[in-house]
Amino acid sequence: MTQISIKDQIKKLVDLQKIDAEIYNVNTGLTEKPAVIEELRKKFEVSKTHLNQLEEKFKGIQLKRKELELEMKAREDDIAKSNIQLTQLKTNKEYQIKLNEIASIKADKSIIEEKILLSYDEADAVQGEIAKEKVVVEAQEKRYLARKKEVEDEIRLMEDRVKVLESQRKQQLPGVDRTLLNRYEKVLAHKDGLGIAPITDNSCGGCHMNVPPQTINAIRMHDQLVECEICQRIMYLEDDL
Numbered sequence: 673m674t675q676i677s678i679k680d681q682i683k684k685l686v687d688l689q690k691i692d693a694e695i696y697n698v699n700t701g702l703t704e705k706p707a708v709i710e711e712l713r714k715k716f717e718v719s720k721t722h723l724n725q726l727e728e729k730f731k732g733i734q735l736k737r738k739e740l741e742l743e744m745k746a747r748e749d750d751i752a753k754s755n756i757q758l759t760q761l762k763t764n765k766e767y768q769i770k771l772n773e774i775a776s777i778k779a780d781k782s783i784i785e786e787k788i789l790l791s792y793d794e795a796d797a798v799q800g801e802i803a804k805e806k807v808v809v810e811a812q813e814k815r816y817l818a819r820k821k822e823v824e825d826e827i828r829l830m831e832d833r834v835k836v837l838e839s840q841r842k843q844q845l846p847g848v849d850r851t852l853l854n855r856y857e858k859v860l861a862h863k864d865g866l867g868i869a870p871i872t873d874n875s876c877g878g879c880h881m882n883v884p885p886q887t888i889n890a891i892r893m894h895d896q897l898v899e900c901e902i903c904q905r906i907m908y909l910e911d912d913l
């Protein structure tokens with residue numbers, strides 16, 4: 673291969689690298705997007721916690737009230753039973769004891785009644801809080817869905833950009849030597865989207881390790897592609913192109 677052709681090939685690889693670096697960056701960005709959406713979804717779920725707690729509290733109040741209503745029904749049955757028994761009693765003493773018993777059940781019943789009334793007040797208060805919290809959650813849901821849509825739009829734009837870049841890449845390929853291209857692509861795939869790197873201040877632009885002067889001289893000879901001994905990236909000199 674002649675001197676001009678190696679130099680020419682490096683130029684083509686450098687041009688290709690510009691496209692490939694962007695493809696790599698956009699694709700890397702794309703792989704991070706699902707986690708961004710998942711994070712937004714989780715945050716929204718957390719923002720519903722207070723509402724869920726209030727709804728649980730409301731259910732709890734209703735359950736407790738049902739229990740109280742059953743208890744009250746039981747007391748009412750006891751009172752009815754005692755009233756029947758009252759008519760069957762013979763002595764005054766028995767009668768008095770039964771009356772006291774009934775009074776005691778009635779007292780219990782009115783305590784339960786009081787609790788039931790309080791539970792209605794409590795349920796009303798919680799329902800008020802639920803209504804307020806629903807407004808908050810709805811606003812948060814709107815923000816979440818809007819942000820999610822933004823990210824989805826970003827994804828579409830990025831996917832479109834990759835398509836454009838890939839078609840640009842395809843157009844550049846015919847001028848590149850197959851063997852060199854294979855070598856470059858192999859490194860590209862394994863080295864974070866950077867297959868060919870410039871030497872800056874005697875260091876490899878890929879791994880930043882020092883490049884010996886004889887290697888730099890070899891690059892200037894243009895009779896072969898020289899790779900970094902450390903990271904295997906193809907190296908070139910920017911002022912040399």
Ligand SMILES: [Zn+2]
Nearest residue numbers: 876879900903
């Ligand atoms: Zn290197």
